[in-house]
Amino acid sequence: MISDVAALFSWVVELFSIEFTVYGFTFSMWQVFLFDIVAAIIGWILGEVFLDD
Incomplete structure (x- = not known):
């Protein structure tokens, strides 16, 4: 099982x-x-700052 996880990784x-x-x-x-991860985080932060109700 461990070898399968290692092979997948x-x-x-x-x-x-x-x-x-x-x-x-x-x-x-x-x-x-x-x-993609950084752009999503920045987009979420900008959305919270400017579009938060």
């Missing part, structure tokens, strides 16, 4: 390490994932 890390290039800029899935 290894597969996810390998998947997120894939790099791709868009218009001359190279990104990894980690960078895209972290950008």
Whole structure:
């Protein structure tokens, strides 16, 4: 069971390490994932500040 979890974690890390290039800029899935998280947090904070009733 532990080896299955380790294999799954290894597969996810390998998947997120894939790099791709868009218009001359190279990104990894980690960078895209972290950008999405930060953008969501900032959007939530801005929504609470400006749209809170």
